[in-house]
Amino acid sequence: MKFAVIVFPGSNCDSDMYHAIKDGLGADVEYVWHDETSLDGFDGILLPGGFSYGDYLRSGAIARFSKIMGAVIEAAQAGKPVLGVCNGFQILLEAGLLPGAMKRNEGLKFICRPVDLKVENTNTLFTSSYEEGEKITIPVAHGEGNYECDETILSELEENKQVVFRYVDSINGSRNQIAGITNKQGNVLGMMPHPERAVESLLGSEDGLKLFQSILRNWRESHVTTA
Template sequence: MKFAVIVFPGSNCDSDMYHAIKDGLGAEVEYVWHDEASLEGFDGILLPGGFSYGDYLRSGAIARFSKVMNAVIEAANAGKPVLGVCNGFQILLEAGLLPGAMKRNEGLKFICRPVQLQVENANTMFTAGYTKGDVINVPVAHGEGNYECDEETLSRLEENNQVVFRYVNAINGSRNQIAGITNEQGNVLGMMPHPERAVEEILGSADGLKLFQSMLRNWRETHVTTA
């Protein structure tokens, strides 16, 4: 499995994501600049955190129009796994690949600390390595992580089990303490916490590694055949 880490002007978690895949997961990975028009040859697409285009207008609003996003949308529509973390999640929302929007955190303060997440859906290509109800430790680092959507969207997310991660304790005002959601097809995941910063114990937690391992295992199960 070959991963692409999309790099936008202002990305600052791209190297963390690269390290998580190359050294933590032991898989093939390359950086892909925002003005590339194709993602051919990549099996998994990763949108890292940071402050793409300085978060001008609002987080993710300008990055959504980068040339590479057409290829990201094509990959998502083709069923390839697409993971957006923090600013990557915000970009996926702006691109319409996930429903809802992000607001400033309650209290209007930047939050940067480890948090506890509960795994709400362990039946996805991103979470098969967990068990429903698991509580994992993953850090957050965001100023606009307050997830918002209308009542109809919220009901649909909950009924379809699209809420994958939920904060154990309220931290930023997100509706229903939502920390991560998938699209209806289950191949696009957006989450505010940073699993790539929790792939080895020296970082304080290795709980995030299972997410990437789940992606790799799913790909092998669906693409690798044995004689």
């Protein structure tokens, strides 16, 4: 399996993501610059955190119009796993690949610390290596992580089990303490916490590694050929 780490002007977690895949997961990975127009040859797409285009207008609003986003949308529509973390999540929302929007944190302060999450759904490409209801510790680093949506979307997310990660404690005002959601097809995940910063004990937690292991395992299982 080969991963692409999309790099926008202002991305600053791209090297963390690259390290998590190459050294933590032991998989093939390459950086892909924002002005590329194709993701042919890649099996998994990763949108890292940071401040794409300086977060001008809104977080992710300008990055959504980068040339590479056409290829990201095509990959998502083709069923390939697409993961957006922090600013990557914000970009997926702006691109319409996930429902809802982000607001400034409740209290208007930047939050940067490890937080406890509950795994709500293990029947996804991204969470099958976890146990349902498992408590994990993943760091956050965001100023606009307050997930918002209307009641109709919220009901659909909950009923379809698209909420895969939830904050154990309310940290930023997110509706229903939502930390991560998938699309209806289950192949696009957006989350504010940073799993790529929790892949080795030296960083304080290895709980994020299971997410990447889930992606790799599910891809391998779906590509196994029998004689």
